[in-house]
Amino acid sequence: MNGEVNLVVAHSLEAKALIEGFDLGEVEPRGEFRCYENKQCITLVISGMGVRNAANAVGWLQERQSPGFRAWLNLGIAGHPSAALGQGLLINRIEHRRSGECFWPPIPNLGLPGCGLVTVDEPETTYEQDAAFDMEAAGFFAAAAGLTATDLVCVFKIVADNRENPVNEVNLERVPELFLQQESAIRKLVDHLRGRSAAFADWYGMPAEFESLLRGYRFSATRKAALAQYCRRFRALGRQDRLRELARVRFRDAASLMTAMRLELARANESGETSRREAQ
């Protein structure tokens, strides 16, 4: 499993246990946001508080990464009317209180307790809704879901305040400890998301020949799309060897290359028919 996951947290205290747990090193030089990564393709960005910061951090991180299939996970502390402090919650519905927008993160079968969440602009002190409360998830989700399939975007929150322990009494120094308590749930979720992003890369990644052919010829936008489709068909039909051979031949231009590829694919279809007939 070598899928890539981007973690987004609001505060450095939320990042602390994750940096240690995943052995993340800070990316230098520092940019607009503090960013950490490891060799297992896990990257963490500290967004700062609020919806706008969360969305900006997602956009910023995406821009500095090469194209690929990455999962996104927002981790952070949250309030809840009744859940116990330290309880981990996999968020299954996000409501942005200011805009009224709703988002529906996927629900992996991991046995993690689920919960709806309301993203607010100011810390929630009345806990009137039976939901978790945070200040980033709606911005995070809207931004991340705009970059990839929603099936690759999750939100996990850890309860740090409730009616009995209101938000103005939260001891921020305890946040790393709350994260440590949820380490196994977080790892489970990160591994799951890595699996998903790896599956996407496997399903939708282009054969290497696509890039080399793109560099070797001039393609119109239409031909580029067709080239991508042909390369995928070669792979799906198990003809990567033939694609490799074609990529080594120097054709007069992109049109000649495409004709050769088309003929080769038609031949693959016919030989498939022939082999089926011979099998009779």
Place this chain on the structure above:
Amino acid sequence: MFSAVYIESEVRDHPRACAILERYRDLPHIECERFGQIFNRKAQNFRMQKQYPALILARKHGRKVLSAPAGYGFEAEQSHYFSHMLNCIYDCRYCFLQGMYRSAHCVLFVNFEDFADAIRQSIVANGGGSPPPDGLLVEEVTHAGAGRQVFYSGYDCDSLALEPVSKFAEFFVPFFAKHPQATLELRTKSTQISGLLQMAPAPNCIVAMSFTTEACAKQWERDVPSIKKRLKALTRLQQAGWPVAIRFEPLLPEADQKAYASLFELVFSRLDADRLHSTSTGLFRMPADYFRNTLKLYPDEPLFARETRTENGVVSLEQPDREAWLAELEQMLFRHIDPANYYRCAN
């Protein structure tokens, strides 16, 4: 089977929804305003969602009975379909649903009574009249020939696969038994027949089972009961007096004629061909826009990497000798069945 249950607020207290929520009490229950918020949203990946589908309980608004496409199903004066469910719990690679919907979650409309009203109105509007008076046998009315209408329930889903949860057949078979001037086709690959076996067979409710060859089933049908299990279920239904039908769909050139010959031998060695309601075949085909979507989802699927042809907005696999291949296959089929009870499905 499901990862979560979404519930539209307005059906939260519907008795059918309550029973299903109780059955899935250990899953997350998430309330929504309309099912489309989850089902129709953009940027979902059907292929990934197939690995963790959710169940969505909703109310069907608007038109509940629609005209079946021309060429779909057996000959009848009027063909309709109705969809109490959107999507299927099985994962067949050749299925058009994966190109039609953005989501792989299963939507179950719980307002069966509204569907029944719409079907009743359709029967009456199309000359089917009122239900027969008490004491008149269903067969007598069925063969009276007035306003024959067929209703297909397995167009956007499998009719029986979720029966233990939905109780769909448990509701609609008795309903159609009271409306013998109409026919219900339950199209399925499921072996969930225990509910049907507990009921008296309804002569106007046909259980139509789909089959492909063994090799095709292994390669392209995931989570689907094996051919032998399906056949066993169908045999039990036939022995119990239910009208059953066979749908050899989709026919794929992948399989050679010998594979089809074996399939036909197997099927007709178990079933009484003389008592079959009908047998049909249908080539692999998919509306072009659904095919495009499916290809995007499965660019690595050999089935879709083959040469295709598009005619009248429908994509099929390129097969130079298609007609001869199909004719040969039909000749093999006619060794087992009466051609009068056979049709080719065009759509």
